[in-house]
Amino acid sequence: MPNELDSRMKMAMAAESASAARNRLYAAKAKKDGQGQLAKLMTAMATGEQISARRALIYLRGKIGQSDRHLEFLRQQKQAAAAREYPAAREAAASAGDRSAGAAFEQFEKVSYNHASVLEDPDIAGAEHEFYVCQVCGFIAVDVVPEKCPICGAVTGRFKQAAL
Numbered sequence: 001m002p003n004e005l006d007s008r009m010k011m012a013m014a015a016e017s018a019s020a021a022r023n024r025l026y027a028a029k030a031k032k033d034g035q036g037q038l039a040k041l042m043t044a045m046a047t048g049e050q051i052s053a054r055r056a057l058i059y060l061r062g063k064i065g066q067s068d069r070h071l072e073f074l075r076q077q078k079q080a081a082a083a084r085e086y087p088a089a090r091e092a093a094a095s096a097g098d099r100s101a102g103a104a105f106e107q108f109e110k111v112s113y114n115h116a117s118v119l120e121d122p123d124i125a126g127a128e129h130e131f132y133v134c135q136v137c138g139f140i141a142v143d144v145v146p147e148k149c150p151i152c153g154a155v156t157g158r159f160k161q162a163a164l
């Protein structure tokens with residue numbers, strides 16, 4: 001059972017990571033709009049938040065539970081996202097008439113199924129495998145890079161091998 005401080009540290013890590021991602025987005029928009037100073041400020045904020053998130057990660061590294069339990073938790077999360085959350089999000093996008101959001105949610109759904117499928121192999125983290133991630137959509141290929149990404153159609157060159 002995780003103690004309260006660990007839970008708070010996990011929350012801090014998630015919040016700082018999410019805020020950093022948001023601020024990178026705002027920095028990109030500001031840069032595109034010719035607001036260079038604002039873009040620099042947002043980049044500095046994002047960098048600072050990433051440092052905080054990394055510090056929280058370092059704190060938690062020695063305190064997290066067993067990896068095999070995490071793998072099953074993660075598989076269930078991916079399955080739930082693919083089966084429930086993203087289809088609901090797709091419907092909301094369709095109702096709003098937002099094709100772009102609908103297409104993104106559809107891709108997230110397919111990628112979540114792919115990730116859940118990778119995690120179904122009980123030996124996936126135990127045996128020697130190589131993982132190749134599509135840099136366009138996030139699809140993970142195990143051991144062999146496909147000629148084309150089965151989800152987004154990206155070519156082989158858009159896959160990047162996961163490295164430590």
Ligand SMILES: [Fe+2]
Binds near residue numbers: 152
């Ligand atoms: Fe892809």
